[in-house]
Amino acid sequence: NAGVTQTPKFRVLKTGQSMTLLCAQDMNHEYMYWYRQDPGMGLRLIHYSVGEGTTAKGEVPDGYNVSRLKKQNFLLGLESAAPSQTSVYFCASSYLGGVQETQYFGPGTRLLVL
Amino acid sequence: DAKTTQPNSMESNEEEPVHLPCNHSTISGTDYIHWYRQLPSQGPEYVIHGLTSNVNNRMASLAIAEDRKSSTLILHRATLRDAAVYYCILRDGSSNTGKLIFGQGTTLQVKP
Numbered sequence: 001n002a003g004v005t006q007t008p009k010f011r012v013l014k015t016g017q018s019m020t021l022l023c024a025q026d027m028n029h030e031y032m033y034w035y036r037q038d039p040g041m042g043l044r045l046i047h048y049s050v051g052e053g054t055t056a057k058g059e060v061p062d063g064y065n066v067s068r069l070k071k072q073n074f075l076l077g078l079e080s081a082a083p084s085q086t087s088v089y090f091c092a093s094s095y096l097g098g099v100q101e102t103q104y105f106g107p108g109t110r111l112l113v114l
Numbered sequence: 115d116a117k118t119t120q121p122n123s124m125e126s127n128e129e130e131p132v133h134l135p136c137n138h139s140t141i142s143g144t145d146y147i148h149w150y151r152q153l154p155s156q157g158p159e160y161v162i163h164g165l166t167s168n169v170n171n172r173m174a175s176l177a178i179a180e181d182r183k184s185s186t187l188i189l190h191r192a193t194l195r196d197a198a199v200y201y202c203i204l205r206d207g208s209s210n211t212g213k214l215i216f217g218q219g220t221t222l223q224v225k226p
Contacts, residue, residue: 033213035216041218042201043158043214045213045214045215050212090157092157092214097209097213098210098212099146099205099207100146101212103150103158103160103212105157105159106157107156107157108156108157
């Protein structure tokens with residue numbers, strides 16, 4: 001049971017380049033989330049999904065797109081990277097979205113935009 | 115969403131108990147109190163949660179004030195591995211989005 005995995009672990013982009021971050025979970029969870037964490041800050045929710053084929057905006061969605069074509073995968077896309085998107089990105093999943101559900105987090109992807 | 119207030123940092127000695135406080139004076143009746151922690155260079159991990167009664171699990175205990183305006187996470191014997199950022203998070207019981215709203219948390223240092 002790998003839990004939540006994220007690919008890649010680290011990436012350097014130039015301003016204007018695009019990339020996709022992949023999150024995969026093997027726990028058959030319905031809900032998946034993308035967060036970003038800037039230095040010295042807590043995590044902020046970018047987008048989330050309550051099931052295959054669905055996505056919704058979180059707290060800081062601008063500049064990002066997401067897709068959930070398969071239940072086990074949640075992709076985060078940056079169409080035109082900006083230095084302000086330099087951050088650590090965490091993916092998480094939970095079985096459902098109820099208030100007592102535990103979220104399981106991946107190890108993170110460090111992104112540097114020059 | 116109701117807000118939480120935590121000290122920026124705390125120190126503890128190894129093998130001593132640690133009490134991490136959290137104030138949430140605007141908590142509503144349906145808000146659950148959750149604690150997550152984030153070890154260095156890792157994603158957050160769940161610690162414990164509760165609504166009104168005190169809770170215990172293998173990782174920690176959660177003491178909730180009678181008026182629910184504050185709570186305390188208790189690590190009974192701190193180890194070096196417990197050095198982390200601890201987040202106190204309120205989750206709205208009437209919501210099913212699963213969203214977590216993270217503050218800045220408390221950075222716990224454990225001294226050998």
